Amino acid sequence: MEYHITLPSKPRIVSEEGLQGVYEIDSLYPGYGHTLGNSLRRIILSSLPGAAITQVKIDGVAHEFATVDGVRETVMEMLLNLKRVHFVLHGDEPQTIALVAKGTAEVAAKDFDLPSQVEIKNPEQHICDLAGKASLQLEATIERGLGYVPREVLTKDKVDIGTIALDATFTPIRRVNYEVENMRVGDRTDFNRLRILIETNGTIAPRVALEQSIETMIHQLKAIVGFQESETPSSTKTMEGGAFATIASKVKIADLNLPPRVIASLEDAGVKSAAGLARKTASALKELDGIGEKAIGEISEALAGHGLTLKSE
Numbered sequence: 001m002e003y004h005i006t007l008p009s010k011p012r013i014v015s016e017e018g019l020q021g022v023y024e025i026d027s028l029y030p031g032y033g034h035t036l037g038n039s040l041r042r043i044i045l046s047s048l049p050g051a052a053i054t055q056v057k058i059d060g061v062a063h064e065f066a067t068v069d070g071v072r073e074t075v076m077e078m079l080l081n082l083k084r085v086h087f088v089l090h091g092d093e094p095q096t097i098a099l100v101a102k103g104t105a106e107v108a109a110k111d112f113d114l115p116s117q118v119e120i121k122n123p124e125q126h127i128c129d130l131a132g133k134a135s136l137q138l139e140a141t142i143e144r145g146l147g148y149v150p151r152e153v154l155t156k157d158k159v160d161i162g163t164i165a166l167d168a169t170f171t172p173i174r175r176v177n178y179e180v181e182n183m184r185v186g187d188r189t190d191f192n193r194l195r196i197l198i199e200t201n202g203t204i205a206p207r208v209a210l211e212q213s214i215e216t217m218i219h220q221l222k223a224i225v226g227f228q229e230s231e232t233p234s235s236t237k238t239m240e241g242g243a244f245a246t247i248a249s250k251v252k253i254a255d256l257n258l259p260p261r262v263i264a265s266l267e268d269a270g271v272k273s274a275a276g277l278a279r280k281t282a283s284a285l286k287e288l289d290g291i292g293e294k295a296i297g298e299i300s301e302a303l304a305g306h307g308l309t310l311k312s313e
Contacts, residue, residue, distance in 0.1 A: 021206030033180030033192030051089035059137035070134020145170035256302040265290040
């Protein structure tokens with residue numbers, strides 16, 4: 001009787017409304033729903049790149065616990081509002097954005113002067129309120145990254161005086177949930193249907209987030225297919241009398257300190273390494289020119305020095 005695992009369907013769009021998308025994958029082999037759902041959820045939350053503010057410099061402000069004359073919000077409140085601005089950064093190089101405001105005004109993300117590499121997806125995000133003759137000059141550094149990175153990691157070198165380093169939440173994902181239910185495939189009713197809900201911050205579409213997470217998983221799994229080939233001489237293990245001995249399989253015949261006539265005879269027979277010699281029986285070696293009982297003893301002694309023995313008859 002032949003057994004085979006049914007392949008699942010491609011993702012199907014259940015609904016897409018605003019920043020949320022719900023997708024289903026059908027015909028998953030029993031148990032694969034949770035396996036795939038949990039893996040994709042973790043990848044979506046941790047491995048999708050995004051952009052965030054990592055440093056802020058406010059004219060006349062030395063630290064985040066200060067206040068600015070004429071500004072209703074404290075510097076700490078302004079920083080929290082800046083963290084709520086959602087950026088798209090085209091390219092990998094950090095970019096600097098600037099904001100200048102004077103007089104009575106309600107300052108929002110749309111008031112930033114942006115280079116061509118930077119987009120803001122929620123331009124109406126409130127930054128602060130100014131009153132009277134207040135003046136605000138602000139510069140912020142935008143960088144790309146993954147997940148959540150504390151400012152201690154981002155600022156490996158000391159920042160300039162007056163520059164405030166921020167914790168950065170790079171992930172463009174707000175929420176990911178999944179659920180698994182049983183479905184019928186042929187005569188079986190225990191196959192899985194995986195339903196995934198994804199909510200983003202608007203800098204990436206939910207469908208793209210799912211596609212990128214699947215591609216990331218495939219890329220990671222492809223990297224571990226097969227086994228590593230060691231660059232150093234690999235080990236060959238032989239068993240004789242119930243004991244294991246280990247030797248580098250790249251040891252050449254010439255390195256076994258055998259008499260020249262024996263080495264020449266073995267090399268003529270195509271035996272180039274100690275590992276190859278260990279695969280020969282004593283009777284097979286005796287059929288070679290120049291190999292007798294004495295040579296067999298010398299070969300056995302040389303192999304024993306490397307933890308090997310001739311193949312049993």
